[in-house]
Structures are given as structure tokens and as C-alpha cells.
Amino acid sequence: MSALFRGPDPERGVEPIVPPGREALLTAAVAIGIVLLAIQLWLLTVALDIYLAGARGQLWVLALLSGVVFVGGVVAIRVISRGPRTTGRR
Amino acid sequence: MSRQERVDQGSREPLKSRAEYPYHWDADDFVSRRELLRLAVLTSGALFAATVAIAVRGAFGNSSSGSRTLIANASDVPAGSVKYFDYPKKGDQAMLINVPGLGFVAYSQKCTHLSCAVRYERDKDRLYCPCHNGVYSVTTGDPTAGPPQRRLPQILLERDGDRIFARKEQA
Structure with missing residues (x-):
């Protein structure tokens, strides 16, 4: 058994040791993710407004910014998924 | 619990x-x-x-639409009056205005706020949307008051003698 794991728990089985600060990191990721979603929604409304106004030059910049937020979210999910879960279902 | x-x-x-x-x-x-x-x-x-x-x-996508269409004779629209017509398609209401001192201008009648019909008010020298009190400039089509944030789509005109043609609608 790895040194990262405690002995068997009679009720929950093997319990992983959670690295310090991991819970705070996950909560911060959720909070930042919600803020970024709001920014993306705002970018979408700005893009729609520019499209309807007929000035089409800046639309790709807005799409690029939205894409950066999305890719950042995917990377964050992949990084967070590597660590052990701290609470909840297995 | x-x-x-x-x-x-x-x-x-x-x-x-x-x-x-x-x-x-x-x-x-x-x-x-x-x-x-x-x-x-x-x-x-x-x-x-x-x-x-x-x-x-x-x-x-194409930001302008429409084809060259005869919409009025200049003599039928004296200064300060307006003629309503359909452009670029039937049912797309538009207006041709003979602005005193400026000449002919044409705009779509569809308000950029919620698509109500905009009308020309000669006495106040403005384009007015009665649904939510939106106001546009007659000379440029830019919003000057009320909820609209975007200008009215302008219809480019072409004059051939007395005849006035709509050439295309530009957002």
C-alpha cells in the first residue's frame, strides 16, 4: 500500500490523505469558474450586439477570448482530476 | 434533519x-x-x-442586402414629407424622407430595440418609436433617446432624374 493511504476504514474502506490546501483550491476553482462563465456570457452579448450593429471586425477577438476561457477551464478540470477526491462519492 | x-x-x-x-x-x-x-x-x-x-x-454573412428598386418620384415627396415603402423584401417596411435642407434619406422602419415601426415626426424633426419612446436622428439614423442602442439600418439611394431608387440596405 502506498504511503499516501491510511489503513483500512471499517466503514468507508481506504481513505486517501488529502494534501493540505486542496479543498480550498477546489473551492477557489469553482468560484473563479463561475466568474469566468459570467465573463463569457458578457462576451457573447457584446458579440451579438456588434453583429447586429453591422461592425464585424472585432468578433474574432471576442471569440478568441471566449476560447481562451474555455481551454483554461478544460485544463483546470484535467489538473484537478489528477488528485484524490476530498469529499463525496467515489 | x-x-x-x-x-x-x-x-x-x-x-x-x-x-x-x-x-x-x-x-x-x-x-x-x-x-x-x-x-x-x-x-x-x-x-x-x-x-x-x-x-x-x-x-x-452579407451586411447589406437588396437590389436596385424604384421607390418613388422625387416630385411626389416634397420637403418635410415621408413616403413609406417595402424594402428590401415585401413586408420589410422602410421610409423615404425628404429632410428640409438636407434632401432624401431612407431608413428601415424596424426599431433596433424591439422591432416596432418607427415613424417620422416632422414637427419635432425626429424619428420616433412609440412602443418604448425610442428616438433617432433624422439625418444620421443614430439613436438619440430611449432604449435603442444601435442606429437604424440605412437604405442607400440613387437618383436618376426625378426617379429615386433604393440600392441596398446597410446595417
């Missing part, structure tokens, strides 16, 4: 039922932060796709 405890209290044989069906409603309702994050990333992907779709439509 959890939902499971409430169910156990109301049940006549809680232990037996729990033993036969070890099903925890609280655990089933539980949404972890990781699941919430995944949902947020999926939503983020949908918002990104929508923004790209708008950008693609903006890049490859």
Missing part, C-alpha cells in the same frame, strides 16, 4: 426497509464540486461555440 431520517421516522419498519434497500437519497442528490466544475466547463464550451458561430456569420 436529512430526508433519509425523515423517511425513517415516518416508516413503520425503518430498519427492515433500510436493510432491503440501502439507498441513500442524500447521497444521490449530492453534486460534488468536481461535477459542478465539469458542468461549468460544458457551459463554457457552449458559450464559446455560440460566440464563434456569431463571428463566422459576421465574417461570411
